[in-house]
Amino acid sequence: MSAAPPFKSGFVAVIGRPNAGKSTLVNALVGSKVAIVTPVAQTTRNRILGIVNRPHAQIVFMDTPGIHRPLHHLNEQMMLCVRESLQDRDLVLFIVDAAASFGQGDQFAISLLSEYHPRALLLLNKIDRIRKTSLLPLMDRYSKLYSFEALIPISALSGEGLETVLDCVTKVLPEGPRYFPADLYTDQTERFLAGELIREKVIQATREELPYATAVMVEEFNERPGLTRIRARIVVEKESQKPILVGAGGMRIKQIGTEARCELEKIFPPKVFLQLRVEVEPNWRNDHALLAQLGYGSETMRPAR
Ligand SMILES: Nc1nc2c(ncn2[C@@H]2O[C@H](COP(=O)(O)OP(=O)(O)OP(=O)(O)O)[C@@H](O)[C@H]2O)c(=O)[nH]1
Numbered sequence: 001m002s003a004a005p006p007f008k009s010g011f012v013a014v015i016g017r018p019n020a021g022k023s024t025l026v027n028a029l030v031g032s033k034v035a036i037v038t039p040v041a042q043t044t045r046n047r048i049l050g051i052v053n054r055p056h057a058q059i060v061f062m063d064t065p066g067i068h069r070p071l072h073h074l075n076e077q078m079m080l081c082v083r084e085s086l087q088d089r090d091l092v093l094f095i096v097d098a099a100a101s102f103g104q105g106d107q108f109a110i111s112l113l114s115e116y117h118p119r120a121l122l123l124l125n126k127i128d129r130i131r132k133t134s135l136l137p138l139m140d141r142y143s144k145l146y147s148f149e150a151l152i153p154i155s156a157l158s159g160e161g162l163e164t165v166l167d168c169v170t171k172v173l174p175e176g177p178r179y180f181p182a183d184l185y186t187d188q189t190e191r192f193l194a195g196e197l198i199r200e201k202v203i204q205a206t207r208e209e210l211p212y213a214t215a216v217m218v219e220e221f222n223e224r225p226g227l228t229r230i231r232a233r234i235v236v237e238k239e240s241q242k243p244i245l246v247g248a249g250g251m252r253i254k255q256i257g258t259e260a261r262c263e264l265e266k267i268f269p270p271k272v273f274l275q276l277r278v279e280v281e282p283n284w285r286n287d288h289a290l291l292a293q294l295g296y297g298s299e300t301m302r303p304a305r
């Protein structure tokens with residue numbers, strides 16, 4: 001009889017430029033929506049754990065904000081999350097949008113990776129959008145820039161290549177304990193997740209008009225059998241942004257509320273009562289206390305080994 005294979009575990013930082021598909025990837029690997037996804041860059045604002053349990057492994061993925069040059073305190077906090085994840089990791093998944101051309105931002109991302117020189121896999125994402133032949137020059141370029149353990153073409157959207165990613169990650173991870181109970185798939189509180197889902201609907205409804213200027217604060221979260229009551233405040237920066245969110249005759253905020261409620265009811269069934277309010281907080285992206293209240297602080301999530 002052969003001995004059972006060793007149990008492997010570890011923390012895997014998913015990093016890359018904004019919009020590369022990090023959150024889509026983590027959701028697909030975990031098999032549940034742990035992180036919100038929008039077509040707008042800089043959607044993810046903090047580190048979010050997505051836990052995958054396999055028969056002989058536990059992989060803790062860390063979704064992170066996209067790598068960019070920070071202009072506000074919020075963005076500094078976001079980049080701090082990226083750096084902390086690079087520090088705390090056993091392995092990095094460096095994800096690039098293979099459908100976009102290589103630019104300065106990619107160079108910047110690679111130089112950040114090089115600062116920490118972790119073991120890393122390169123994931124070339126969005127291959128559903130490109131001709132496979134265009135991958136070779138990109139792979140060639142990246143393999144000259146960093147010594148990746150492997151280069152894997154994937155589509156986080158269609159699922160192509162994701163089994164290979166899981167196999168490769170499991171192979172590279174060290175032997176280790178099960179860090180989290182087997183039934184836990186994220187570290188987020190229900191309250192925070194509710195706020196994020198509302199924020200996703202806000203971004204999807206306002207896109208170009210208000211891409212970065214909104215935040216959502218859940219003021220009441222009350223889960224009872226049969227009904228979850230959620231009261232949330234949508235924060236904008238300027239008085240002039242309020243009508244954009246509210247819309248003519250309140251139509252847009254109503255639509256955001258309806259879409260958010262449908263999404264929330266999937267997680268908190270059967271019924272959600274959702275109340276939204278729009279408020280102006282000038283310069284909230286530089287307000288340290290408010291950012292901490294919003295949950296956009298840096299924190300070390302890694303449990304003691
Ligand atoms: N066609 C295609 N689109 C994808 C794929 N992966 C992600 N996307 C889309 O790319 C956009 C950005 O995806 P996200 O997962 O939010 O990207 P992100 O890297 O987490 O972005 P930030 O949080 O802003 O850093 C969304 O519109 C996704 O639907 C893919 O494999 N193929």
Ligand SMILES: [Mg+2]
Pocket residue numbers: 022023024035036037043044064065
């Ligand atoms: Mg994201």
